[in-house]
Amino acid sequence: MKNIQLIISYRGTNYCGWQIQPNGVTIQEVIIRAIKELTGESVNLTGSGRTDAGVHALGQSANFFTASTIPPEGWYRALNTRLPADIRVISSRECQLDFHSRYQARGKSYLYKMLASPVASPFLADLAFYVPRTLDWMVMEEAAASFLGEHDFTAFMASGSSIKTTVRTITEISFSNNGDLWEITFTGNGFLYNMVRIMAGTLYEVGYGRLKPQAIKTIIEGKDRSKAGITAPAHGLYLKEVYY
Known part of the structure; x- marks a missing residue:
C-alpha cells in the first residue's frame, strides 16, 4: 500500500x-x-x-x-481527467x-477577498465579498495587528464547535490589492470554526467606521462573540496553504 498526498x-x-x-455534493465525494473510477478502490480521503x-x-x-500501480507523481494528471x-x-x-493530512498539520494560511467598489463585478460575484463603498484599509491594518500572537479567540468562533481549547496563535496578517480587489491573508497554527470569516468581518466593520481599531484587543479579552463583527460571507474565503 502507498500513502498518497494530494494538493487540491x-x-x-x-x-x-x-x-x-447526505444533503449535497461535496469536494471530498467527487474526488x-x-x-x-481510476482504480476500482473505495478509499478514505x-x-x-x-x-x-x-x-x-x-x-x-x-x-x-492505495494499492494502485499509478505512479505517485502521476496521480494528479490521472485524477484531473476524471474531475x-x-x-x-x-x-x-x-x-x-504514518502521514496524516489533518493531525500532522502545523499551520495554515487563509486569504479573504473583498471587492470594495461602487459597482459589483459579475465575474467576482461568487469569488469575493462585495462592499459597495471604499474602506479605510490603513485603519484595518492597524486593527489587524491586535490579532497577532497567542490569544483565546472565543469571541471569533461560531457556535456549534466542540474543541478542547480556543487558544490559537496568529503569526502573520498581510494586506494586498489589485485595484479595488483586496486580499487579507491570515497565517497561524490553527483556526476555530468560522474564525477567519469573523476576523475578516470585524476588520470590515473597522474599515467601515463602525468599530475603532483599538476595539479588537477589548473584544479578544472579553471573549464575547456578540461584540465582534459580522461573519463575512463564505464565498470570499480561500484555504491558501497547509504547513507540515
Missing part, C-alpha cells in the same frame, strides 16, 4: 463544502468517486480540515491509501505511511 485547488461555489454529507459550502481552496491537502473543471489536483506525491 477548487472553486467551492457549486459544492456543499469539503466533507461528505473519491474519481479515484474509484483525509483532508487537512473542512471547508464550508461556498468556500474555495488554493492548496487543500489530503491523503489516501470537473472547478476541482483540480495541483500535485501528488508518495508520503510516509
Whole structure:
C-alpha cells in the first residue's frame, strides 16, 4: 500500500463544502468517486480540515491509501481527467505511511477577498465579498495587528464547535490589492470554526467606521462573540496553504 498526498485547488461555489454529507455534493465525494473510477478502490480521503459550502481552496491537502500501480507523481494528471473543471489536483506525491493530512498539520494560511467598489463585478460575484463603498484599509491594518500572537479567540468562533481549547496563535496578517480587489491573508497554527470569516468581518466593520481599531484587543479579552463583527460571507474565503 502507498500513502498518497494530494494538493487540491477548487472553486467551492457549486459544492456543499469539503466533507461528505447526505444533503449535497461535496469536494471530498467527487474526488473519491474519481479515484474509484481510476482504480476500482473505495478509499478514505483525509483532508487537512473542512471547508464550508461556498468556500474555495488554493492548496487543500489530503491523503489516501492505495494499492494502485499509478505512479505517485502521476496521480494528479490521472485524477484531473476524471474531475470537473472547478476541482483540480495541483500535485501528488508518495508520503510516509504514518502521514496524516489533518493531525500532522502545523499551520495554515487563509486569504479573504473583498471587492470594495461602487459597482459589483459579475465575474467576482461568487469569488469575493462585495462592499459597495471604499474602506479605510490603513485603519484595518492597524486593527489587524491586535490579532497577532497567542490569544483565546472565543469571541471569533461560531457556535456549534466542540474543541478542547480556543487558544490559537496568529503569526502573520498581510494586506494586498489589485485595484479595488483586496486580499487579507491570515497565517497561524490553527483556526476555530468560522474564525477567519469573523476576523475578516470585524476588520470590515473597522474599515467601515463602525468599530475603532483599538476595539479588537477589548473584544479578544472579553471573549464575547456578540461584540465582534459580522461573519463575512463564505464565498470570499480561500484555504491558501497547509504547513507540515
